[in-house]
Amino acid sequence: MQMKFRSNKKLVAIAFFTIMVSGGVAAIRAPRFQPRNLKVLPQDISEQKLDSIMHSYCYSLGVECKFCHAGIDGNKNNLDFASDKEPMKENARSMITMMIDINKRYFWYDTTKQAAYLNTVDCYTCHRGEELPPDNSKPRTNKPVDKKPLFPFGGK
Ligand code: HEC
Numbered sequence: 001m002q003m004k005f006r007s008n009k010k011l012v013a014i015a016f017f018t019i020m021v022s023g024g025v026a027a028i029r030a031p032r033f034q035p036r037n038l039k040v041l042p043q044d045i046s047e048q049k050l051d052s053i054m055h056s057y058c059y060s061l062g063v064e065c066k067f068c069h070a071g072i073d074g075n076k077n078n079l080d081f082a083s084d085k086e087p088m089k090e091n092a093r094s095m096i097t098m099m100i101d102i103n104k105r106y107f108w109y110d111t112t113k114q115a116a117y118l119n120t121v122d123c124y125t126c127h128r129g130e131e132l133p134p135d136n137s138k139p140r141t142n143k144p145v146d147k148k149p150l151f152p153f154g155g156k
């Protein structure tokens with residue numbers, strides 16, 4: 001009786017061990033994050049960096065993700081980030097392309113960084129937290145914009 005109890009315990013331990021190991025192997029084998037529809041940002045971008053950049057867009061323009069991203073079946077509470085159905089996404093792509101071009105041409109001091117991750121000029125430089133950059137041709141009636149620290153473009 002005592003023996004049987006012990007071997008059951010052993011079995012449980014072996015089963016537990018097997019589950020842990022196979023779980024670990026599954027985690028290692030799990031596919032790396034793969035963005036599916038990137039036309040201007042680097043294909044090998046990490047999930048963390050993509051997330052950081054997307055948040056910087058929201059902060060710079062004073063908008064939410066749904067401003068540029070289409071909803072699944074038009075439902076903006078459930079976004080399909082890879083979809084190109086929201087035309088604002090294409091506007092943003094041309095802005096990103098412009099920004100990469102400006103930084104690469106005139107401000108590529110740190111050549112160890114990929115051009116897409118340069119942020120001497122970034123969305124906030126012009127947008128100042130607004131969808132459309134403030135009109136500088138009008139005399140300023142309000143206080144100048146407080147320059148907040150920029151959202152870190154290349155991760156924290
Ligand atoms: C100002 C517009 C804009 C805002 C706001 C924005 N995005 Fe994006 N997002 C884009 C663009 C443009 C792309 C595609 C970039 C490219 O083509 O290289 C993209 C791509 C993505 C992708 C990759 C999708 C894929 O699989 O191809 C994810 C994920 C994503 N955004 C998440 C977010 C999240 C989360 C937010 C809110 C925190 C957000 N975005 C806010 C413009 C925006």
Ligand code: HEC
Pocket residue numbers: 057061088091092095096099121122123124125126127131132133
């Ligand atoms: C050099 C200044 C400058 C920079 C840098 C810049 N923008 Fe813009 N952006 C503008 C101007 C100016 C407009 C308005 C254009 C117009 O009125 O047709 C605009 C318009 C837009 C619009 C369209 C908004 C709307 O409501 O139609 C989006 C989206 C946008 N920018 C996203 C971005 C993103 C994302 C970045 C950073 C990757 C960025 N912009 C960087 C100047 C800039």
